[in-house]
Amino acid sequence: MTLAFDGLPLEIDTRPAVLDQFTVDETGRPGSRPRGVVYPADHDQVLAVVRWARDSKTPLIARGAGTSLEGHLLARGDEVILDLSQANSILDISPTDFTATVQPGVTRTRLNTAAAEFGLQFTVDPGADASLGGMAATNASGTTTVRYGGMRANVLALQAVFADGTAARLGRAVRKSSSGYDLKDLLIGSAGTLGIITELTVRLHPIPExxxxxxxxxxxxxxxxxxxxxxxxxxxxxxxxxxxxxxxxxxxxxxxxxxxxxxxxxxxxxxxxxxxxxxxxxxxxxxxxxxxxxxxxxxxxxxxxxxxxxxxxxxxxFAVKSCNPGRRFLITDTAVPFSQIATTVDTTARLGDEFGLHVTIAGHIGDGNVHTIVPYTESETQAAAQFSDRVVRHALGVGGTATGEHGIGLAKKKYLRAEHGPAVDLMTAIKRTLDPNGLLNPDKILDA
CATH class of the missing domain: 3.30.70.2190 (Alpha-Beta Plaits)
Structure with missing residues (x-):
């Protein structure tokens, strides 16, 4: 089906076989079939789709490589998926500035291949070949965070489209600035609920000899x-x-x-x-x-x-999956102070035994991030959910966070007020200001 978005003709795919591909996330968590999928290739096309969504009151879910683990990308049934995988151009690599400017669909592996020609690398490594836009939207981090930081430390500037059909460039391609409110970092980690990122300028680092x-x-x-x-x-x-x-x-x-x-x-x-x-x-x-x-x-x-x-x-x-054929997998993460890492790992293992689950635990210990993989059968679904809840509540109880890098999607928004208290009201006010009709990734992070 072809629709004219703000004068630009774009295909919207409504074939059931295609839509069904968007009904589960990386962990197998189920969602509903969206209304359609559109594949914009640049900023102007994203802007046109958002203006159409504003006028028609159609919710949108922006999606990159789809590697999120907490239900960020699952639809309720009335949304259109804004698949940004076709917006995948590397716009500039500046070796003297140690920066790259990319569209959101560029993956970290592709950027690293291009940057390596200049002896440079993009260092954020979440363990999947995620897209840069999605990584920014979830404030991804990973194995190299201990030295180089996560996405918030490595995105210098971005361009975003907002729910009212306007666009803005946030941040500057410099290492430091004290000019105005830091709106760029407000979007990083917002999971596409405040704006849709259409371009990023990121830091590059020399490849060590x-x-x-x-x-x-x-x-x-x-x-x-x-x-x-x-x-x-x-x-x-x-x-x-x-x-x-x-x-x-x-x-x-x-x-x-x-x-x-x-x-x-x-x-x-x-x-x-x-x-x-x-x-x-x-x-x-x-x-x-x-x-x-x-x-x-x-x-x-x-x-x-x-x-x-x-x-x-x-x-x-993949090793854990191979050892547990026919099972589902819950993957959860928390982050705690260094002094609480050993206790958290021991507590997690003990809770696994208590619920009769064979859990495996790993973590980016350099930044206190603890990950747990939980294989479970259909009959163990409730036990896995209760286990995850106890692990998160332990982390909060020792001064940690409900999620170190996976983010607050459908799965963990119930812990937001326990972690942030009255600050959730401020988050709600920001969401209502930037997206008063709740069109951008609705029901993620905050309830509609």
Whole structure:
């Protein structure tokens, strides 16, 4: 079907077989079939669709690669999906400014391929080949956050379309500014509920000349966490610092055919500009690990060795899926202060046992982010939901957050007031000001 959006003819796909592809999220959580899907290719087409939606009072859900995990992209049934995967041009790479300007559908892998020609990289790594617009909308982070920060630290400027059919550029392509309210950061993490991002200028970083990777096994989670905190306290230049628990290592062994110690482990990258410096840092990390009872240390220095080591970590979800055929999977995350990481991991494991669930726990320990994968059968659906609720409430109780990086979608908005208190009223006021008719990703983050 072709509709004229603000004078621009665009196809809106209403075929049931296509719409059905938008009824579940990455975890299998179900939603309703949307009314249609439209594929704008640039800012002007997005603007035209939003103006049509404003005039027709049609809700919109902006979507990128679709890797969100908390129900951000699920429809109630009356929305049109604004699929931005075709808005995928790299508009500029400026090696002297260390920036790239892209459309929202560009994926991080594609940007990194282009930036590598200049010896540069885009560093935010959520573990999926997500789109840059979606990553900004959810304030994505990941394995490299400990050194380079998440999306909020790496987006310098953006262009957005708002529910009233206007557009604005927010932020400037400079490293610092004290000019006016920081509206750019208001949109980052808003999950498309305040505006639709149509262009981003992001930071690029030099690709380090020397990187060493380590996998270090420990007897207990407490010793693993203590070693990680000491490594951070020594200001060692680690760019990745990941925690994987014993059941996770067992799943990796089964999936990859390896025979690693099935005990808690750290996966670490340290990087420097010289071979001597990176070797010295690696030796210091090993020294710290041994003082905390490390039982096995594996090092990887060549590109191939490092790639293989990190493939183990990046394939954890697929390893758990392989070990649990025919099951559904709940993937949840919280973030807690460093002092509470060991307690949180132990509590999560204990709650898994209490509910009869075989959970695996991993996390971006460098920023206190704890992830849990919960395989469950249909009969265990309620137990999995209760387990997740208890894990989140524990995190809130020790001064943490309901979600470190997955965001507040349908699944976790019930915790918003417990975490933020009266500040939720301020969030509601902002939403009503920018989207008074509730057209942008309705019922996500806040109730309509």
């Amino acid at each position: 020397w990187i060493h990777s380590l996998r270090i096994s420990f007897p207990t989670v407490a010793e693993t966490v203590d070693a990680a905190v000491e490594i951070l306290g020594m200001s060692l230049p680690v760019s990745r610092l990941e925690l994987v628990d014993a059941p996770s290592m067992a799943a990796i062994n089964a999936f990859r055919g390896t025979s690693y110690p099935e005990s808690p482990a750290l996966f670490i990258d340290t990087e420097s500009s010289s071979a001597a410096a990176v070797t010295a840092d690696e030796q210091e990390i090993q020294r710290i690990a041994l003082t905390h009872g490390a039982v096995d240390i594996a090092t990887a220095r060549s590109f191939g060795e490092r790639h293989a080591l990190w493939e183990d970590r990046h394939n954890l979800y």
